[in-house]
Amino acid sequence: MSGQTRYRMDLIAPEFSARVQNDEPMSKHTSWHVGGPADLFFTPRDGMDLAGFVRHLAQRVPLLWIGLGSNLLVRDGGVRGAVIATHGALSALERVSATRIHVQSGVPCARLAKQCVKWGLGPAEFFAGIPGTLGGALAMNAGAWEGETWRHVIDVEVLDRSGVRRTRQPADYEISYRRVRGPADEWFLSANLEFERKPGTNEAAIRELLERRKQTQPIGEWSCGSVFTNPPGDHAGRLIESAGLKGYRIGDASVSEKHANFIINHGSARAADLEALIEHVQRTVAATHGVELNAEVRIVGEAA
Numbered sequence: 001m002s003g004q005t006r007y008r009m010d011l012i013a014p015e016f017s018a019r020v021q022n023d024e025p026m027s028k029h030t031s032w033h034v035g036g037p038a039d040l041f042f043t044p045r046d047g048m049d050l051a052g053f054v055r056h057l058a059q060r061v062p063l064l065w066i067g068l069g070s071n072l073l074v075r076d077g078g079v080r081g082a083v084i085a086t087h088g089a090l091s092a093l094e095r096v097s098a099t100r101i102h103v104q105s106g107v108p109c110a111r112l113a114k115q116c117v118k119w120g121l122g123p124a125e126f127f128a129g130i131p132g133t134l135g136g137a138l139a140m141n142a143g144a145w146e147g148e149t150w151r152h153v154i155d156v157e158v159l160d161r162s163g164v165r166r167t168r169q170p171a172d173y174e175i176s177y178r179r180v181r182g183p184a185d186e187w188f189l190s191a192n193l194e195f196e197r198k199p200g201t202n203e204a205a206i207r208e209l210l211e212r213r214k215q216t217q218p219i220g221e222w223s224c225g226s227v228f229t230n231p232p233g234d235h236a237g238r239l240i241e242s243a244g245l246k247g248y249r250i251g252d253a254s255v256s257e258k259h260a261n262f263i264i265n266h267g268s269a270r271a272a273d274l275e276a277l278i279e280h281v282q283r284t285v286a287a288t289h290g291v292e293l294n295a296e297v298r299i300v301g302e303a304a
């Protein structure tokens, strides 16, 4: 593990220390099932509890907020600092008017999609295809089947590094395909989202979309979904496949035979294998097609 400073329990206020884990393996919290230990790992009770935790934590401790880890490659040396897990914590989901809902950032997108169907609101079916939380979807501008998260955002509530909560508007962010840039050192607590009344929407339609996706993507295997964003006017999967990389393997990680923009951990891959494979795909596609592929997945942490 690198010589970076490790952050320990003595930095945690006594009222929180019983609920903070030391050296929590991040492989338990990522859909690729890889990642070394986080120095400190905290699951808050609610937004107020989380604001208190952040306020009491020394400013020098770096924070990483995570949802369901479905777009996250954590390196084998783990995370120096504190990881904040929103899933299972910030889980309120309520209708606030005929077409508007309030969603906390730990709510799984699949639950959001289902509830909108029950309320007769849409188009929210696309959220069913995103196996992460609303917080991750806001950070990534996640989308599927022509739908995109930020098209529905009225405003968001954020928490900053001093533990101060504030409301922000979409105009405070630069938003594009799978990319959101906003004020530094702020994270999403919740959002107000707007939909249309769509009484015709039903769960069978969601099931059908998911079923169709299963035919073309390796759903059920350990992956992070699409590894690379699509370059303008093309598909990363097409470029990778035509560069002859389907099935290419490093350690226990390989480019999926079913969909070339997916990389699979077959069980014992390390983050280093996955990262080496990502870099190999980028080099090969650049050499074959002259196209630079950008990673959609977020790569964090220290090498082993």
Ligand SMILES: Cc1cc2nc3c(=O)[nH]c(=O)nc-3n(C[C@H](O)[C@H](O)[C@H](O)COP(=O)(O)OP(=O)(O)OC[C@H]3O[C@@H](n4cnc5c(N)ncnc54)[C@H](O)[C@@H]3O)c2cc1C
Residues within 6 Å of the ligand: 031, 064, 065, 066, 067, 068, 069, 070, 071, 072, 086, 105, 129, 130, 131, 132, 133, 134, 135, 136, 137, 138, 139, 140, 141, 142, 143, 144, 186, 187, 188, 189, 219, 220, 223, 224, 225, 226, 298
């Ligand atoms: C099988 C599969 C299929 C997928 N299909 C799609 C798809 O169709 N479309 C799509 O867009 N994505 C897809 N993904 C990728 C992934 O599900 C999305 O990017 C999702 O939005 C990530 O949410 P998460 O909660 O898992 O975020 P994480 O992976 O936990 O985090 C992702 C990033 O968001 C940040 N983050 C998380 N929560 C917060 C917060 N509250 N505030 C600020 N930052 C935060 C993290 O720090 C990190 O940088 C797929 C993944 C898998 C495994």
